Amino acid sequence: MRKILIIEDDRLIAELERDYLEINGFETEIAENGDKGLELALNKEFDLILLDLMLPIKDGFQLCREIRNSKEIPILMVTAKKESIDKIRGLGLGADDYIVKPFDPSELVARVNAHLSRYDRLTSIDKKNESSELGTITFGRLKILTKAWRVYVDEKEVKFTNKEFELLLFLATNPNIVFSKTALLDRIWGFDSYADVATVTVHINRIREKIEGENNNIKLIETVWGAGYRFKI
Incomplete structure (x- = not known):
């Protein structure tokens, strides 16, 4: 059974x-x-975290940053704030998505x-290919292990959130x-996300x-002004 951590100070919302x-088959725990x-x-061990933005003691922004430093599981931020800057800040700290209160509970489950x-x-690795070499994409000092969901720069692993990895992999392929x-x-x-282009x-x-850092000259992701982005090789 998949387990969800609900971090929410409003007891009624947490219980909802x-x-x-x-009801939909998940096990939950509330903080x-x-x-x-x-x-x-x-x-x-949890499979996903529902994280309220406005919390006592430590707010959702701080929690998101600290959790993401050691956990790669999805973090779905739940917020009553509608200002885009808060949403962008949460996504920038490693949240995978957000949903704004009040919300339809069935949409939350979806x-x-x-x-x-x-x-x-x-993150899954095909059991039939466990003994074979992992799929690898290499561009100079950058290496992406496509099946192991890992990224290396200069042979040192760099942690990526779900969306960061998915976006990098899509551009690199x-x-x-x-x-x-x-x-x-x-x-x-996806079309059903609350995210916008600023995300x-x-x-x-x-x-x-x-992948580039301040002193690197990798410069793989190029901005094409007025058009978008491309992974340049």
Whole structure:
């Protein structure tokens, strides 16, 4: 049974999320503040985290950053704020998606299922090919293990969130093709996501920081002004 961690200080909302998830076959655990949520997230095994933005003790932004430093599981941010800057900031810290309160509980369950399915596709290794060499894409100092869901720069592993890896892999497997922000948004986040084109920009910038760094000359992801991005080789 898949297990979901709900970090939410509003007990009624937390119980609503719990009830709908458990009706749909999930096991859940609730944390009502940031400290407890962080403790559970880091010390127990969960398949996905529902993370409220406004929490006592530690807010959702801080939790997202600290959880993402050691966990790669999907993080779905739940927020009552509608300002895009908060959404972009959450995604920039490693959240995979967000949903705005008030929300339809059935839509929340659908999003949870969608992110779990996407995560499973990205992280699963075909049992029939376990003894064979992992699929590898190499561009100079960058190496992507497509089946193991790992990225290396100069032979050192660099941690990527689900969406960052999916976006990098899509661009790397379609080199020298220009994709608009809208096309990338539809391809990686899907038509039903709350994300907007600014989300693509945030993720591209985070990927660049990780594979290029301040002193690197890799420069693989090129901005084509007025058109979009391409993985240049």
